[in-house]
Amino acid sequence: MDEAYKMKSDWYHHGELKSWVEDEMKPSQWNDEIYGLFQTAEFIYEEFATKADLREIAEGEDRKEDEFLEKLADAETPLYLSCVSHSKLSAIVLLFGLKTQNDWSDKSFTDLLETLPKMLPEDNVLHTLFYEVKKFLKSFDMGYEKIHACINDCCLFRKKYKKLEKCPKCKASRWKTNMHDGEEKKGVPQKVLRYFPIIPRLKRMFRTEEMAKDLRWHYSNMSDDGKLRHHVDSVTWNQMNDKYPAFAAEERNVRLGLSTDGFNPFNIKNTRYSCWPVLLVNYNLPPDLCMKMENIMLTFLIPGPKQPGNSLDVYLEPLMRI
Known part of the structure; x- marks a missing residue:
């Protein structure tokens, strides 16, 4: 963007400050509210948290971790005892992908699930009902x-x-x-x-040791020769660091870029229908990973038949604060 560009209108619809200059000089009203909430929560925690409370919180976290590991072990179970090419999770995801791509009905997919186990060894772990498949995938926060x-x-x-x-x-x-x-x-x-919640996906990313390292790549890989190779080398990145120093000091904080556009999902030119997916790009990752398809997160799916136009912020503004 041209550095000479100046915003000529004020942003006021969602509580922003009226002056662009004032917004640059001091924290926004939203940041003040969040900071106040954090201070209140910290005071309550320090004043009223007992050893029993802390022990209960720790036990709850351990329980969640054990449940996740159990689900992960179940997902990694081979499709049948001697199978080396597919796990329970990979087989279900592959079949579910075929259902979606070919627009199979729920009944036809259930019929397929009931038929396939008869062709596999008796010790197979494939679900035979569509309801069971959906329940299995939802246990990994893959729903919406x-x-x-x-x-x-x-x-x-x-x-x-x-x-x-x-x-x-x-x-x-x-x-x-x-x-x-x-x-x-x-x-x-x-x-x-x-709405596809992003917090569970970010948690899963940080659970993987290699991915957790990649999510901190931006913190120690800034260009030292003045050349732009990644968003971390941009002027905007430094401006954000200066504006929010507390956020920038924690290398695990995630920076996301939002992108959206409309498309016709029915693949028929004479049908006027515009569906709008909203995608998030993870700028923490190295340049060879941040734009890969598997690392771009679908966050919202805004239905048609008409484009949301200037009303798009009605969807995004309240939900990005979840």
């Missing part, structure tokens, strides 16, 4: 959250709006309308945003 949205992109029906029947701004109904009798279909939303 459905969040109802206003048909006009005014709000998300979550937190304080979770129980509302109509949009608080445009008064549009949350539910679809029956085409025949005009009555609302309670429980059937007009629009659904799909």
